[in-house]
Amino acid sequence: xxxxxxxxxxxxxxxxxxxxxxxxxxxxxxxxxxxxxxxxxxxxxxxxxxxxxxxxxxxxxxxxxxxxxxxxxxxxxxxxxxxxxxxxxxxxxxxxxxxxxxxxxxxxxxxxxxxxxxxxxxxxxxxxxxxxxxxxxxxxxxxxxxxxxxxxxxxxxxxxxxxxxxxxxxxxxxxxxxxxxxxxxxxxxxxxxxxxxxxxxxxxxxxxxxxxxxxxxxxxxxxxxxxxxxxxxxxxxxxxxxxxxxxxxxxxxxxxxxxxxxxxxxxxxxxxxxxxxxxxxxxxxxxxxxxxxxxxxxxxxxxxxxxxxxxxxxxxxxxxxxxxxxxxxxxxxxxxxx
Amino acid sequence: xxxxxxxxxxxxxxxxxxxxxxxxxxxxxxxxxxxxxxxxxxxxxxxxxxxxxxxxxxxxxxxxxxxxxxxxxxxxxxxxxxxxxxxxxxxxxxxxxxxxxxxxxxxxxxxxxxxxxxxxxxxxxxxxxxxxxxxxxxxxxxxxxxxxxxxxxxxxxxxxxxxxxxxxxxxxxxxxxxxxxxxxxxxxxxxxxxxxxxxxxxxxxxxxxxxxxxxxxxxxxxxxxxxxxxxxxxxxxxxxxxxxxxxxxxxxxxxxxxxxxxxxxxxxxxxxxxxxxxxxxxxxxxxxxxxxxxxxxxxxxxxxxxxxxxxxxxxxxxxxxxxxxxxxxxxxxxxxxxxxxxxxxxxxxxxxxxxxxxxxxxxxxxxxxxxxxxxxxxxxxxxxxxxxxxxxxxxxxxxxxxxxxxxxxxxxxxxxxxxxxxxxxxxxxxxxxxxxxxxxxxxxxxxxxxxxxxxxxxxxxxxxxxxxxxx
Numbered sequence: 001x002x003x004x005x006x007x008x009x010x011x012x013x014x015x016x017x018x019x020x021x022x023x024x025x026x027x028x029x030x031x032x033x034x035x036x037x038x039x040x041x042x043x044x045x046x047x048x049x050x051x052x053x054x055x056x057x058x059x060x061x062x063x064x065x066x067x068x069x070x071x072x073x074x075x076x077x078x079x080x081x082x083x084x085x086x087x088x089x090x091x092x093x094x095x096x097x098x099x100x101x102x103x104x105x106x107x108x109x110x111x112x113x114x115x116x117x118x119x120x121x122x123x124x125x126x127x128x129x130x131x132x133x134x135x136x137x138x139x140x141x142x143x144x145x146x147x148x149x150x151x152x153x154x155x156x157x158x159x160x161x162x163x164x165x166x167x168x169x170x171x172x173x174x175x176x177x178x179x180x181x182x183x184x185x186x187x188x189x190x191x192x193x194x195x196x197x198x199x200x201x202x203x204x205x206x207x208x209x210x211x212x213x214x215x216x217x218x219x220x221x222x223x224x225x226x227x228x229x230x231x232x233x234x235x236x237x238x239x240x241x242x243x244x245x246x247x248x249x250x251x252x253x254x255x256x257x258x259x260x261x262x263x264x265x266x267x268x269x270x271x272x273x274x275x276x277x278x279x280x281x282x283x284x285x286x287x288x289x290x291x292x293x294x295x296x297x298x299x300x301x302x303x304x305x306x307x308x309x310x311x312x313x314x315x316x317x318x319x320x321x322x323x324x325x326x327x328x329x330x331x332x333x334x335x336x337x338x
Numbered sequence: 339x340x341x342x343x344x345x346x347x348x349x350x351x352x353x354x355x356x357x358x359x360x361x362x363x364x365x366x367x368x369x370x371x372x373x374x375x376x377x378x379x380x381x382x383x384x385x386x387x388x389x390x391x392x393x394x395x396x397x398x399x400x401x402x403x404x405x406x407x408x409x410x411x412x413x414x415x416x417x418x419x420x421x422x423x424x425x426x427x428x429x430x431x432x433x434x435x436x437x438x439x440x441x442x443x444x445x446x447x448x449x450x451x452x453x454x455x456x457x458x459x460x461x462x463x464x465x466x467x468x469x470x471x472x473x474x475x476x477x478x479x480x481x482x483x484x485x486x487x488x489x490x491x492x493x494x495x496x497x498x499x500x501x502x503x504x505x506x507x508x509x510x511x512x513x514x515x516x517x518x519x520x521x522x523x524x525x526x527x528x529x530x531x532x533x534x535x536x537x538x539x540x541x542x543x544x545x546x547x548x549x550x551x552x553x554x555x556x557x558x559x560x561x562x563x564x565x566x567x568x569x570x571x572x573x574x575x576x577x578x579x580x581x582x583x584x585x586x587x588x589x590x591x592x593x594x595x596x597x598x599x600x601x602x603x604x605x606x607x608x609x610x611x612x613x614x615x616x617x618x619x620x621x622x623x624x625x626x627x628x629x630x631x632x633x634x635x636x637x638x639x640x641x642x643x644x645x646x647x648x649x650x651x652x653x654x655x656x657x658x659x660x661x662x663x664x665x666x667x668x669x670x671x672x673x674x675x676x677x678x679x680x681x682x683x684x685x686x687x688x689x690x691x692x693x694x695x696x697x698x699x700x701x702x703x704x705x706x707x708x709x710x711x712x713x714x715x716x717x718x719x720x721x722x723x724x725x726x727x728x729x730x731x732x733x734x735x736x737x738x739x740x741x742x743x744x745x746x747x748x749x750x751x752x753x754x755x756x757x758x759x760x761x762x763x764x765x766x767x768x769x770x771x772x773x774x775x776x777x778x779x780x781x782x783x784x785x786x787x788x789x790x791x792x793x794x795x796x797x798x799x800x801x802x803x804x805x806x807x808x809x
Contacts, residue, residue: 078556080552109589110588110589110591111587111588111589111591112589112590113589114586114587114588114589115587115588115589119587119588120588121584121587121588121591121592122591123591123592128552128555128556128592129584129587129588130587130588131579131580132579133575133579133580136548136575136576136579136580138548139544139545139546139547139548139549139551139552139576140548140549140551140552140555140576140580141552142545142548142549142552143548143549143550143551143552143553143554143555143556144552144553144555144556145552146549146552146553146556146558147552147553147556147557147558148556150508150534150553150558151558169544170542170544170545170548170576172545173540173542173544173545173546173548174545174548174549176540176542176545177539177540177542177545177546177549180540334590335585335586335588335589335590336585336586336624336625337585337625337627337649338585338593338648338649
């Protein structure tokens with residue numbers, strides 16, 4: 001006798017399939033992820049040399065998440081994230097020079113030097129920041145989706161937050177209203193396994209973050225966030241879901257941050273072996289590289305030359321950011337009110 | 339003796355209501371729990387149930403009566419064995435309310451009889467008269483037709499007018515739509531603008547404040563109603579860190595054109611967690627504008643200005659003032675400037691600076707002082723941030739004496755900031771140290787006598803003005 005499986009919840013936790021990438025898609029993903037990687041490495045260096053101050057949170061290891069999502073959404077869709085935001089800005093097309101100049105606190109930085117690493121925005125690219133209070137961007141991103149819904153346009157909001165923010169109260173307040181009002185928002189939970197230094201299993205009662213919307217009937221999917229093709233496939237489905245007017249959806253991106261929480265984090269809470277294993281076996285960029293080579297879409301020399309181009313682009317950005325002027329003292333009192 | 343049925347209080351601040359309808363006739367038998375009448379307040383229509391069983395002996399207040407005071411005798415109930423007919427000529431010991439009807443004429447002076455110790459002065463706004471300064475006259479042209487409006491109606495009209503003009507304006511908050519507003523400020527808006535633009539939220543201030551700010555960053559112009567500002571504490575991070583700071587952090591690229599509005603300050607007998615003035619808190623923050631109007635005219639003109647303003651605005655209303663009626667100019671599109679204080683009354687001997695409900699103490703104190711030959715100038719700040727120091731300094735340079743009045747706590751109060759500014763900018767004009775009258779430095783108690791002690795009072799203001807006048 002065959003019994004039909006009973007559907008108990010819209011939430012599902014099985015991994016989504018990977019998208020079949022064309023040569024061009026793999027090349028784009030490789031370039032975009034490598035840009036983020038090299039940019040972040042450079043930012044780390046500049047921080048060490050004292051050119052970047054304050055807090056600086058690097059995205060190294062997590063590149064496939066934002067690059068895959070960008071490939072899945074359309075121009076005009078909005079992005080918002082936390083303070084670990086450099087990768088998101090580069091992925092949505094913001095200029096590396098402007099981002100780096102903001103890191104060094106200079107006048108041609110995206111915020112004129114007033115925001116720094118954690119606070120950059122671009123109206124033009126629909127990038128809404130860059131927010132420093134853990135979880136606050138979730139309500140704000142839901143508000144962006146509210147505006148889309150109010151205007152009746154076809155846009156959606158991609159709202160990124162981490163496993164740490166997933167325990168904040170306002171996240172659930174936002175989930176409730178997003179589902180209640182069927183707002184077009186993709187909640188991308190970047191589960192990099194550590195909320196600052198606290199491992200997921202030490203901070204979260206329910207470690208399957210794709211199920212965090214189940215009390216609100218928001219569907220969720222766990223995604224291999226180290227594989228850009230899996231991210232793209234999940235992003236495509238989620239975008240179609242939102243654009244069909246079905247309301248919010250959660251994508252739990254299982255990813256990993258190679259560096260510390262911020263530059264001042266010695267990362268004593270995890271073993272070097274753990275980090276090494278992730279790098280060796282799951283690196284998002286290495287995966288694409290191996291694919292490009294095994295499919296004979298590129299050879300080592302060609303990929304090296306791409307890397308070289310990116311390195312020089314990043315060096316130029318760093319050069320620009322260190323030589324750009326400090327903001328004029330008169331800027332202290334501008335942009336407080338309109 | 340018959341059982342006296344008295345006009346019930348249906349909310350903490352209700353002082354009177356209308357007896358809309360009797361559901362029983364004289365001679366009817368009623369049981370405890372039977373609905374016997376419908377009462378209308380300015381906020382809602384409520385049913386009155388009999389608390390005892392008996393026979394309706396006399397309906398003392400006729401249906402349709404307006405302005406029936408709380409605790410006025412409205413009916414008599416004969417107990418078992420009593421002759422219901424015998425009480426036909428029963429004389430109540432309590433006072434039966436009189437009816438105050440706004441006559442609707444252009445210069446109607448609206449009477450409000452309120453039984454609290456908070457000033458219940460009749461507001462007389464006569465254009466061209468002494469009550470208005472020259473500055474205000476420029477805001478309202480002489481000869482303008484005035485209409486009597488409650489603060490509540492003025493706020494509602496302001497929102498409705500702006501929503502008619504601008505499709506991007508919407509209101510969200512708890513009970514703003516189907517309930518018609520917890521304090522009835524949004525009455526009728528749902529019917530006119532539909533559920534798309536008048537949005538009931540769940541009780542999640544942190545979340546919906548953030549959603550409002552996000553929508554504002556995307557270019558909409560939300561009005562977020564906090565049922566009272568006490569609940570805005572839940573949303574403080576979104577107001578301060580997201581709404582107020584984003585314009586600066588983004589180097590001017592994006593800000594949040596949003597109005598957070600609702601009842602602020604002490605209401606009546608609602609204790610510590612529901613009775614607090616947040617004017618000083620919000621006024622601390624660069625990137626916010628903070629408005630706290632006293633009368634209906636300013637409430638309307640400033641709320642319209644706030645909705646149009648591209649910055650995040652904190653608009654502090656006062657529950658006790660909601661029902662007060664004032665004259666409002668009958669001008670299409672009446673908008674007032676944010677950041678300009680209003681000289682409520684000119685005077686030469688001492689300056690009293692206040693805002694919101696603090697004005698009630700200031701006005702009554704000034705009237706009493708007038709009789710003792712002290713001529714006070716009263717400044718209504720209207721906007722707390724940006725603060726109109728120029729108007730205050732000009733007045734202080736004239737009178738040489740300053741008393742600040744507010745209901746908020748004393749430490750780091752609005753008054754203490756003004757006092758420090760006046761000391762720094764007009765020290766040589768001061769004839770006496772500035773006195774700040776505030777609420778007492780205690781959480782608001784519930785007991786009526788203690789609550790009264792915790793709030794400022796007219797005597798304190800009178801004493802302070804005499805003290806700075808060395809009288």
